[in-house]
Amino acid sequence: MNGDFMFGWNGKILRVNLSSNKISTQKFNSEFALSFLGGRGFAVKILWDELTPGIDPLSPENKLVLATGPLTGLPIPSSGKIVAASKSPLTGGYGDGNLGSIAAVELRKAGYDAIVIDGKAEKPCYINIEDDFVEVVSADDLWGLTTFECEKKLKQKHGKNIGVLTIGPAGENLVKYANILSQEGRAGGRPGIGAVMGSKKLKAIAIRGNKDISVASADDLKKLGADGYTSIKSREGYDFWRRQGTMMTIEWSQENSVLPTYNFREGVFDYAKNIDGYSMEKIKISQRGCPYCNMICGNVVRDFEDRQVELDYENVAMLGSNIGVGDLNLVSTLNRLADEYGVDTISVGNVIGFAMEASERKLISERVEWGDYKAARELIIKIVNREDIGDLLAEGVKKASEKIGVESYEWAMHVKGLEVSAYNCHTAIAMALAYATSPIGAHHKDSWVISWEVKTDRFGVNRSKAEKVVELQRIRGGIFESLTLCRLPWIELGFELEWYLKYLKAATGVTFTMDDLYVIADRIYNLIRAFWIREIGGWRREMDWPPQRWFNNPLTKGPFKGQKLDRDSYSKLLSWYYEVRGWDENGIPRKTTLKQLGLDYTIEKLEKIVNLTP
Numbered sequence: 068m069n070g071d072f073m074f075g076w077n078g079k080i081l082r083v084n085l086s087s088n089k090i091s092t093q094k095f096n097s098e099f100a101l102s103f104l105g106g107r108g109f110a111v112k113i114l115w116d117e118l119t120p121g122i123d124p125l126s127p128e129n130k131l132v133l134a135t136g137p138l139t140g141l142p143i144p145s146s147g148k149i150v151a152a153s154k155s156p157l158t159g160g161y162g163d164g165n166l167g168s169i170a171a172v173e174l175r176k177a178g179y180d181a182i183v184i185d186g187k188a189e190k191p192c193y194i195n196i197e198d199d200f201v202e203v204v205s206a207d208d209l210w211g212l213t214t215f216e217c218e219k220k221l222k223q224k225h226g227k228n229i230g231v232l233t234i235g236p237a238g239e240n241l242v243k244y245a246n247i248l249s250q251e252g253r254a255g256g257r258p259g260i261g262a263v264m265g266s267k268k269l270k271a272i273a274i275r276g277n278k279d280i281s282v283a284s285a286d287d288l289k290k291l292g293a294d295g296y297t298s299i300k301s302r303e304g305y306d307f308w309r310r311q312g313t314m315m316t317i318e319w320s321q322e323n324s325v326l327p328t329y330n331f332r333e334g335v336f337d338y339a340k341n342i343d344g345y346s347m348e349k350i351k352i353s354q355r356g357c358p359y360c361n362m363i364c365g366n367v368v369r370d371f372e373d374r375q376v377e378l379d380y381e382n383v384a385m386l387g388s389n390i391g392v393g394d395l396n397l398v399s400t401l402n403r404l405a406d407e408y409g410v411d412t413i414s415v416g417n418v419i420g421f422a423m424e425a426s427e428r429k430l431i432s433e434r435v436e437w438g439d440y441k442a443a444r445e446l447i448i449k450i451v452n453r454e455d456i457g458d459l460l461a462e463g464v465k466k467a468s469e470k471i472g473v474e475s476y477e478w479a480m481h482v483k484g485l486e487v488s489a490y491n492c493h494t495a496i497a498m499a500l501a502y503a504t505s506p507i508g509a510h511h512k513d514s515w516v517i518s519w520e521v522k523t524d525r526f527g528v529n530r531s532k533a534e535k536v537v538e539l540q541r542i543r544g545g546i547f548e549s550l551t552l553c554r555l556p557w558i559e560l561g562f563e564l565e566w567y568l569k570y571l572k573a574a575t576g577v578t579f580t581m582d583d584l585y586v587i588a589d590r591i592y593n594l595i596r597a598f599w600i601r602e603i604g605g606w607r608r609e610m611d612w613p614p615q616r617w618f619n620n621p622l623t624k625g626p627f628k629g630q631k632l633d634r635d636s637y638s639k640l641l642s643w644y645y646e647v648r649g650w651d652e653n654g655i656p657r658k659t660t661l662k663q664l665g666l667d668y669t670i671e672k673l674e675k676i677v678n679l680t681p
């Protein structure tokens with residue numbers, strides 16, 4: 068095989084420089100694979116090693132990394148995922164996203180584990196990959212198309228079974244929270260990874276692979292895979308999951324007073340029932356999903372304009388309750404527009420909520436009232452085309468609030484520049500910590516601690532909350548993002564983590580324990596923090612704080628009326644978090660922590676920027 072080890076990984080990275088049109092492959096060794104596994108692990112190591120510190124994320128020097136892991140594309144539950152990462156134009160730090168796509172499977176079958184793209188094409192282009200054949204092709208006829216149209220055209224040209232990753236007009240126009248779409252409903256790369264593609268004039272990547280992925284024991288893998296699917300199907304909750312998928316969370320969030328409402332002012336929405344999973348079931352026409360998944364959760368509905376769209380919790384909460392729209396058909400249309408234009412639904416819902424509040428407070432001249440669907444629809448189009456106020460809003464809420472000034476930073480709902488995803492945290496201090504310490508900015512993907520928190524000690528402030536956040540970050544942000552598999556079988560149906568150890572053994576021949584995987588997860592987390600410190604040029608404790616609104620403006624509705632977060636309690640929790648992570652009081656990794664994780668090579672660089680404590 069590949070490098071100095073035998074199975075699991077292809078051992079090969081495809082590299083494309085769009086300035087020179089140079090296409091090459093690079094082998095990697097087992098040390099790299101075993102230290103970083105794949106996906107997010109590969110991405111951060113490549114970005115740390117190869118980016119010139121301080122570069123502009125939208126310059127040709129930035130690199131786009133698309134990476135899979137050793138289990139991606141194998142016949143085991145929910146293995147069709149891919150990580151898209153880069154230095155983020157939205158936050159200036161490390162950014163990534165994870166999307167389900169046939170492209171993930173095809174990339175592995177084409178013989179690669181990752182693609183690294185740098186440079187900038189002179190004219191719009193796309194990359195076409197079929198096994199060892201790789202070409203950069205003119206995309207003059209694709210530029211300007213929506214993500215749906217672009218994928219369709221590429222399939223007409225290269226075959227209906229290819230995998231396609233594409234940006235829409237938002238990525239082309241460098242909207243700072245443009246993302247990447249696939250299969251008309253799989254989306255990833257919240258921190259502007261679509262804008263990085265746009266800055267390189269790269270419209271899409273089309274992939275077809277015809278090879279077998281070599282594994283240590285194909286028979287074991289086949290049997291374990293089949294057993295896994297059967298086990299998932301037999302779980303309590305499977306049938307309901309197939310009915311509602313993530314949409315069941317609207318009802319849960321409303322019941323628990325955490326549904327983002329009116330720009331995260333409240334945790335309950337008067338019209339929650341109109342946009343919940345049961346309302347969705349009434350308009351659902353079919354179901355779609357990612358490859359190799361038997362939990363398929365993309366709920367396809369017909370929207371207000373009689374077009375098809377897939378609904379998920381985050382999309383509906385952010386384009387529904389958060390902006391006051393209480394009609395699921397209308398929300399669906401906003402969601403579909405975001406998908407077609409390739410703009411992140413969470414950030415765009417957040418930005419629209421911010422604009423509505425700014426309008427209410429008369430800080431902007433435009434009138435955009437809460438719940439005004441038409442105004443929201445228009446705003447999305449203006450943002451995507453960077454017209455009028457859309458140009459400012461395309462920069463995200465952090466930049467918009469800096470421009471608008473007054474006290475607007477208090478209700479600009481972001482952490483480190485990434486807009487908060489769909490959980491209101493007035494009464495969820497551990498979730499606030501999870502947002503504040505997420506390695507890409509305020510995203511729930513690394514630690515969805517809120518479900519544990521509301522069930523256990525909701526109002527307590529104790530070290531176990533910090534420990535739980537770290538534990539979840541290890542599993543979700545470390546293990547699933549580097550194995551590069553969907554985490555939902557584990558979260559939603561309790562599919563035990565031990566399954567993945569068995570899959571790893573059958574695929575790679577290497578025996579991993581959970582502790583081994585935790586060490587890898589910690590290595591990845593610490594390297595991401597080192598990357599941020601290097602790119603930002605320092606670190607302050609305040610960078611790990613949630614938005615001011617949750618401390619300043621108590622809830623005015625629902626069972627927890629009057630509640631808000633307490634600053635001293637949050638500060639205590641953050642200190643415990645730093646202790647558990649082996650970081651100092653300012654959130655900077657200690658030298659001993661870096662050394663224990665084999666990250667000695669970061670020390671010299673970091674010491675030039677910050678004081679490292681022993």
Ligand code: PTT
Nearest residue numbers: 164165166167252253254255256257379381411412553554
């Ligand atoms: C993810 C974020 C999410 S998280 C949602 S809905 W969610 C939003 N989806 C968008 C969308 O759709 N269109 C759009 N234009 N923008 C969107 N932005 C939002 O992006 C998704 C599922 C979901 S649905 C979740 S939680 C899980 N996420 C996983 C993850 O992050 N990692 C992992 N290993 N497994 C995961 N499984 C689940 O995948 P970002 P998908 Mg997404 C239309 O990437 O940048 O992290 O943002 O991948 O294939 O669409 O599946 O209630």
Ligand code: SF4
Nearest residue numbers: 356357360363364553
């Ligand atoms: Fe994709 Fe949903 Fe299946 Fe996860 S559970 S792999 S998000 S279809």
